[in-house]
Every structure is written in structure tokens, then in C-alpha cells.
Amino acid sequence: DPLPQNIVYKMFQEVTDKGTTVFTSSHNLAEVQKVCDRVAIIKNGQMVTTESIASLKEKKINTVRAYFGEDFDLNDFKFKDVEIIRTIDHELLFKVKGEINEIVKALAKYRIKDLEITEASLEDIFLEYYE
Numbered sequence: 001d002p003l004p005q006n007i008v009y010k011m012f013q014e015v016t017d018k019g020t021t022v023f024t025s026s027h028n029l030a031e032v033q034k035v036c037d038r039v040a041i042i043k044n045g046q047m048v049t050t051e052s053i054a055s056l057k058e059k060k061i062n063t064v065r066a067y068f069g070e071d072f073d074l075n076d077f078k079f080k081d082v083e084i085i086r087t088i089d090h091e092l093l094f095k096v097k098g099e100i101n102e103i104v105k106a107l108a109k110y111r112i113k114d115l116e117i118t119e120a121s122l123e124d125i126f127l128e129y130y131e
Contacts, residue, residue, distance in 0.1 A: 061120035
């Protein structure tokens with residue numbers, strides 16, 4: 001229920017503003033991102049990382065969807081930190097970890113009809129620890 005949920009969020013904020021640490025556990029990662037400063041990720045009963053939300057988001061994982069106005073060579077997009085997810089006709093969908101400069105240069109060789117670059121959510125970053 002959103003109304004009581006917002007009351008709880010407000011209570012969290014009030015006590016953390018006073019310097020109190022609040023521990024919470026949730027599988028709702030949108031909620032975690034909204035109310036937490038730091039997260040611990042647990043895998044198989046072991047804590048695999050404890051980081052700030054900001055440092056997790058700095059991991060720079062982006063999903064890129066390119067719509068080409070012509071045929072393209074898939075080999076132009078095979079880089080170390082690029083995972084090609086799917087190709088359909090003149091569409092290429094891939095995930096980029098880190099900087100996207102090399103991908104942008106590769107895309108610039110082609111006539112692009114449309115381009116979408118989506119920054120990873122906390123859930124996407126979380127799932128990287130489980131792959």
C-alpha cells in the first residue's frame with residue numbers, strides 16, 4: 001500500500017538524518033534504490049559486496065538498441081565488454097559494461113535510423129552478480 005509505505009520511508013529518512021543506521025532487507029530493488037544509501041548483495045548465503053548505491057550505478061552498464069538503415073557487420077561490435085543479446089533484421093541489441101566510446105565509433109560507420117541507450121537499473125546491476 002503506497003500511503004503507509006511512504007510513511008515508513010519518511011520515518012527511515014528522519015532517523016538516518018539524525019545519524020542512525022537502519023538495516024532493511026528487501027527483494028524490491030526499486031524500493032532499495034529509493035531509500036538506501038548502501039547495499040549488501042548476498043549470493044548463496046555469502047555477502048559478495050557491500051557498496052554505496054552511487055558506486056553500484058557507476059559500474060556503467062548500458063543496454064544499447066540500434067536500428068540500422070542498412071546491413072551491418074556484427075563483427076564491428078564484438079568488443080571485450082560487449083554482450084550481443086540479439087539481432088533481428090536491421091536491429092542490434094547489446095549490453096555494454098563500462099565506457100561506450102568504442103561502440104559509438106563503431107555505430108558512426110553506419111546510417112542509424114534510431115538509437116536507444118538505457119542505463120542499467122539497480123536490478124540489472126544486482127543480476128550481474130548472479131551470472
